[in-house]
Amino acid sequence: MKVDWPQQAEKLKDMLVNGEDFSATYNFFFNQFGENLDFLRTSKDLTHPALRALVIEMLEQRFKCKKEKINTMFRRSRLAPDLVHGFFQMPGGGTGMVIYFGSVNKGMLAIPRRDGSSIVDYFRFTTIAVTEDNLTLMPGDPSRIH
Numbered sequence: 001m002k003v004d005w006p007q008q009a010e011k012l013k014d015m016l017v018n019g020e021d022f023s024a025t026y027n028f029f030f031n032q033f034g035e036n037l038d039f040l041r042t043s044k045d046l047t048h049p050a051l052r053a054l055v056i057e058m059l060e061q062r063f064k065c066k067k068e069k070i071n072t073m074f075r076r077s078r079l080a081p082d083l084v085h086g087f088f089q090m091p092g093g094g095t096g097m098v099i100y101f102g103s104v105n106k107g108m109l110a111i112p113r114r115d116g117s118s119i120v121d122y123f124r125f126t127t128i129a130v131t132e133d134n135l136t137l138m139p140g141d142p143s144r145i146h
Helices: 005-018 022-034 037-041 049-063
Strands: 043-046 071-077 080-089 095-101 105-112 120-131 133-139
Touching: 005 022, 005 095, 022 037, 022 080, 022 095, 022 105, 022 120, 037 043, 037 080, 043 049, 043 080, 049 080, 049 095, 049 105, 049 120, 080 105
Parallel strands: none
Antiparallel strands: 043 071, 071 080, 080 095, 095 105, 105 120, 120 133
16 A cells, blocks of 8 residues: 555644644554654664754753763654654663654654553653754743653
């Protein structure tokens, strides 16, 4: 079955921007993108220093990680060029996922807990482009962290 990539990317973007059920956004990404071999094969490594710095800043603040011990990997596919997706690894083996749409300055981190439960913590964030190579977090309501 042929996938309408622009339509799927727009749906994911809408879920990210307007959705309240972050697990639905996370699952949609994996079901439509993360488990699709065409999407994965066309995804290429991406250097995104501004997003990397922002993800590391959030992990440092929330989990008290040392930035030198956080690894990130970002990718982009020509099938959905506005979508940056990737993973990060924290000290002690904790891994998580990031999705980000630069056109709307919105992203989400998904971090499975390491306590053996099936709970995933989600952090939706909004960025402000300070310069082309520098992003900062837009202040948000901490009660909206899921």
